Amino acid sequence: MGVPQLAPARVRKRYGNAGWTGGLMFVLFLACTVVFFADVLLGPVEVPFRQVIRILATGEADTPAWVYIVEKIRLPKAVTAVLAGCALSVSGLQMQTLFRNPLAGPAELGITAGAGLGVAAVMLTSGGAVHAYAIRQLAPDGGWLIAGMASLGSALVLMVVVLIAGRVRDHVVMLIVGVMIGTLTISVISLWQYFSRPEQLQEFIFWTFGSLGGVTGTQLHVLSAITLAGLCVAFASSKLLNALLLGEHYAQTMGISAGRARTIILLSTSLLTGSVTAFCGPIGFIGIAVPHIVRSLFDSADHKVLIPGCCLTGSLLMLVCDLVTQLPGSDSVLPVNVVTSLLGAPVVIWVIMSHNNLRSSF
């Protein structure tokens, strides 16, 4: 019996909701663009709208200070927000699929803390405050060092978590183990801090507050390069991630080796979480929240849809958070970590309550 002619002349529909998926992507992209410009436009110092457009188009303005503000502060910050949003939400998505656990996320499983350990290793062992400052702000290759160490720290913690996850199947137990590993890592950092000189500490503590600002020049290039590499690996692994949706055994019967899949996902997640945490400090919540929002919005489990969806939604959320941190009309800037939680938690609760399909996804 041959294969009957079931395929229509033109295969238009993929899974029945291709139109919805495409439309939603477009809307999210538009929203991202609008908020991106709003983020560049708004800030403590008022720069006229026309001037901002002129700076973006020609690189010139009536006042040199405005050019500096837009090109050296606001634009890099908005780009950083986009990169951080993509990186954290995609690594959260990968972890939730890998561990088949809705509570998994870079911050929740201690991966961010691992990156912190890498950062501490660089900042607290260096010669002194001046040197540490130099690494973060000036040294052309310092960006690579700190990002590399943070990624290494992430990978270290993630490997421990993967090892334990092989033995623990229960979602809640896994989460508790993750929190414990995170706490353990943070204790190690604290111990390190305790034996460090005050000058060394200052810079590190400033880092722990989390900030999207201050990533400029070479650092922004480093962050972009690593994030892009991590995202490419993630997108290339979407077939592996899809196979893992049926569980590791089924993945294996379809020719996907669980070990190889784990290694690739581990690599991508470490790069993404590590680099963002290195430059922006620990940013919670985005990693766990965005994948849930995206799954609900797109009503899909296909990673070829979810990964771009996470990038757009994560960027949008980070940009909005960044807008909120600089509270229009106020000079003070809130720590971004606080805002992501403040804004993100209600969003997730709303999504779960209104769609009620979090359970059905796991």
Place this chain on the structure above:
Amino acid sequence: MSAASSVLSAENLVAGYKRKGAGRSEILRIPALTIRKGELIGLLGANGSGKSTLIKTLGCLQPPLDGEISMGGVPLAQLSPGALARRLSLVLTDRVSTGNLSVYEVVALGRIPYTDWLGRLTRDDEAVIGHSLEITGAGSLKSRKLGSLSDGERQKVMLARALAQRTELIILDEPTAHLDLPHRIGMMQLLRRLAREENKAVLLSSHELELTLQAADKLWLLADGGLTAGTPEDLVLNGAFRNIFRQEGVRFDRMSGSFAMDLPSPRMQIFAAGEAVALHWLGKALAREGIGLAGPAGGDFSVTAGTDAEGYFFKGSSPGGAAEFRSVEAAVAWLLRVSASPGPSAGGLGNG
């Protein structure tokens, strides 16, 4: 059958688990086994006899402790994971927890061994998916979400996914578990059809003795770390079946090929005649009470069954008198009463 139609064969297979350290626990030791094209094989065995271990070992989810498994003359250990997935597909007992996958997407995952690095589906892939959905009767479920399916529908979808892998051998671990009887029968019929019409080799493990006995071309019986293979009928006749499920209080009926509760041997016999269906069910009720039905040469008590316009009736007669009943329950109650107190006291019953 010639050796050419052999799909999978194993020699000197030792299956089990490696323990931590040097030790290992052997569960099965099988000198030789073969699966042929177009053959439906039922794997039966008591709980803990190693059904799952054998399924996982043949399905390459766990390595054999010893021996070699090969497909088409190529040892499985030499096949790449992708090549293996194009020759052998599995339906596991693992509960798939991802609820928001659509049925189409699940079946499409079966094309993973064939698709490009991004998993994009070609028109051929789509045709195979459509065919798999159609042949399993899951076509109408196409756009439903996995989480919204009943157990029976879900099992069909998982089978369709395995079919989409286009393998010559499909191995199923307990495909009829959690299904109700009509769905169990439907699943077995479907598997038979796949074996016959699509010329697939199908191996399934089951607890479902009677159904497997009816559907399978061949049975593999597991007991005491060994495997007995043969047609179901031969295994019934040579007693292999009875030996494997030997257990206190369980009786294997060779005639029907089913297991039954071991009932007490009858303490008395009564004469019975009349309509066969009514007698069959009366006999079952009486067997529970330790009363057997005998032929015409029976004892003091007798029952005649028959039908009239109102349905079944039973006429009983005893040395003490006779009576007529409309239900098995009443007839049994009467027989118990008169047989317990024979003689004059039975005289009170509706006499002539």
